Amino acid sequence: YQADGSPSKAAEGFARSCGVSLEQMGTIKTDKGEWLAFSENKTGKPTEQLIGDILSKSLTALPVAKRMRWGSGTTEFVRPVKWVVLLFGTEVINSTILGIKADRNSRGHRFHAPALINIREAASYAEQLLESGHVEVSFETRRTQIEQQAIELAGTVSGHAHIEPALLDEITALVEWPVGVMGGIDERFLALPAEVLITTMQDNQKYFPVKAESGELLPWFITFSNIDSTNPESVRKGNERVVRPRLADAEFFWNQDRKQPLENRVEKLGSIIFQKQLGTLLDKTERVEKLAALIAEEIGADKTLSRRAAHLAKTDLMTEMVGEFASLQGIIGRYYAAADGEPGEVAQAIEEQYFPKQSGGKLPECKTGQVLALAEKLDTLCGIFSAGLMPTGDKDPYALRRAAIGILRIILEKRLDLNLVELIEKSCGLFSHEFDREKTQKLLLTFCLERLKGLFLEEGFSADELDAVLSVHPTRPLDFEERLQAVKAFRSLPESESLAAANKRIRNILRKAGSLSQHAVDTKQLIEPAEKQLWEQTQNASEAIAPLLSQRDYSAALKRLALLREVTDLFFDEVMVMADDEAIRNNRLTLLSATGNLFLSIADISKLQ
Structure with missing residues (x-):
């Protein structure tokens, strides 16, 4: 309540959230003062009366990017729903889910066992579908079957299956009766970068590539059919026929792109807008070049190599290959830079600028790569903040949280004694548009320190240890870590x-x-x-x-x-x-x-x- 005794907006909001008036609220006393509280006793209901509503609300709340309608109804879901089985023990729960009245009738595999299956009870569902329906209900069982089949098939050509967990999960979700099939590709395609072949097979075709023990790619792949085909040879040939033109396209891009060096693509970056207030990719390139030189000087890296890597960093975005395979940005740049005769560390840095790519991902190994990764991320972070587009809630369209964590991990794990305040000031100083520099720099420092705190919490440091160090405002992540280690050691003293x-x-x-x-x-x-x-x-x-x-x-x-x-x-x-x-x-x-x-x-x- 406010000083005059009237309820505060927070109190009124709390009462509304509880669905009652302020007069119905009670209070509780704690060592931190007196608080408004509300409690209500609700009479329980039988499970069968609750589960239908719970299920409907849960399905509606699923984060489905695109919902669809089917038939003449208005119900929306990720895919059409044809029947619903909803049992509590042996009894059908009287409920309508996604416009379908629940009963006990399901169906088996579309081709192997399409007839109705009358489910006796909830406990027999998986068993009945397996025995009568040619359907393996368990996700984990299907996942294990797919992985085991892939391993066995790869072994028949003295190789091992390259199994990405995300693709394994996706294939598991796509099939209900997994049957592995081995296929092959023309050996001439092995002249392409392995990443191109793997991306084509994994992302476009949902195939598992096959590698030799040495790690080199073999001219084989493993795909999964959803049926026990009477003609598996036809299934194999069909998959080989589908992947061949995709690989031929990649081969064409590879040959065309290498007809001109990356240097010739730099000016073309001026035609691509990075962000309205921050200019083009060429503008970004010029800023990153300057920032890379400053960082290189700070950490004892080669300034010439760092500037050169920054100069060419985004040029592969203008190639046909990256236009087709966006996930290969940086990787293709490395191959093309090497083909152009650029220094090895420059080529390596072009790929490593994007490291780490995900939480816990690998970091740049070479000094030039570390410089470029820091400069590239700092420019994005400071630029987007200066444009007033900071992350809010769970919205982070420019992946700024990931960029900040990447910067901090590189500094910490590569033992680079850099000052966050100085880095932010140098980066912000390279932008020509008008913005409140002092305010932006403070916001950026706070944002980075929050990410730093999160990293150390994950490592097992306590919140009070972190608060003890944060209170003295260290701006060098390595110095922060050293103080934190000291505080942790200190608290063990008598x-x-x-x-x-x-x-x-x-x-x-x-x-x-x-x-x-x-x-x-x-x-x-x-x-x-x-x-x-x-x-x-x-x-x-x-x-x-x-x-x-x-x-x-x-x-x-x-x-x-x-x-x-x-x-x-x-x-x-x-x-x-x-x-x-x-x-x-x-x-x-x-x-x-x-x-x-x-x-x-x-x-x-x-x-x-």
Whole structure:
């Protein structure tokens, strides 16, 4: 409630969400204050009366990108629904699902067993469909069958099936009676990059490629039919006939693209808009070139190679091959750059600019690749933020969260001692359009630090350890990690709990006291033995940790500061901080500030719970 006693908008909204008036709400008391609450006892209903409605709501809530209608009805779903079996034990649940009245009749395989199957009870569903319907209901069983058949078929040509989990799941969902078939491709197509063949087979045809033990692609593939064909040879030939023209197209693109070097495609990038406010891909290329040179200098990479890689980075987007196989961007650039005689590290970097491609994906290996990946992602991140198109909720059309995580992973895992603030400032400085630079840079830093926090939470660090480090605002991810490791090690020390409590007390006292009028401890105003000891030990600790801080040996520094526990406890036991004498009071506050600042040079350990 507000100060005048009227309900706040939050309170009114909470009541509405519960479907009651504010007068019907109750309150509960916690250690954080009094809260509005609502509870209601609802009488239970039999499962069979609830399940139909639950199922209908669940199906409606499915995140289906495109729904369709069928027949003359208005019902929409991902595919037409012809019948619904809904049983509770042996009884049919009286319900209408997606416009179809539920009963106990299902059907088997469209070709092998299309007749009606009367399902006796829910528990017999899978067994009856398998025995009478030629349908394997279990997704996991079908998945295992497909994988095993693929392995066995590949073994017949002394190879092994290249099985991507996502494709395995997709094929499992496409068939209800999986039957593997081995097919072949013309050996001349093996002259194409393996990635082109694999993409054609996997993405377009849903085939599993076959590789030799050496990892080289073999002229074979494995496909899955949904029937026990009486003429499997015809099935094999049909699949070979379908894939042949696709591979011939790829061969044509490969030969045509290599007739001109990537350099000739740079100017064409000016015809492709990257983003309305940020210009064309050529504009992006020029920014990334400059940023790559700056980053290369920071991490000791080759500036010439970095600029060259950035110059050619997007040129493969103008090729026929990438026009047909968009997922091969970067990969095709690597092949074409190598064919053009570009340095090996430049070719490698063109592919590695997109690393990591997914959560936990591999990172750029070469220095030039690391530079280009950082520069490319930073330009996108800073550019889209400057255009005011930050991610909101679950919407992130430019994959900025992934870009930020990629930047952080490269910095951390490749041990690049880079400063996020400097990187963001340098990148933002390369854009020519008008935007609030200071505000954008602050938003970007916060965005990156939130992703950094998420990465460390996944690694097992606790939220209070992260808060302790975040409170001192480190802007170098490696430095952040080193402080975090030190805090984790510190909390295992016997002195940590007492010192965390003491630092909480220091923070609270200083906050209540307001700004300090005194900035240095006056030793003449130190009266009590305990405060003299604290000052002496604080000075000693300050001198001891100075070289450790310069070396960023935060664990050793915190271990040294742990020795302050005894004198700090003694100070609070024997000294009245808020003395009546203003000079003495201010001096003691300054002493506490000096003691607390020693810890704050590493982390705010008062955040530890």
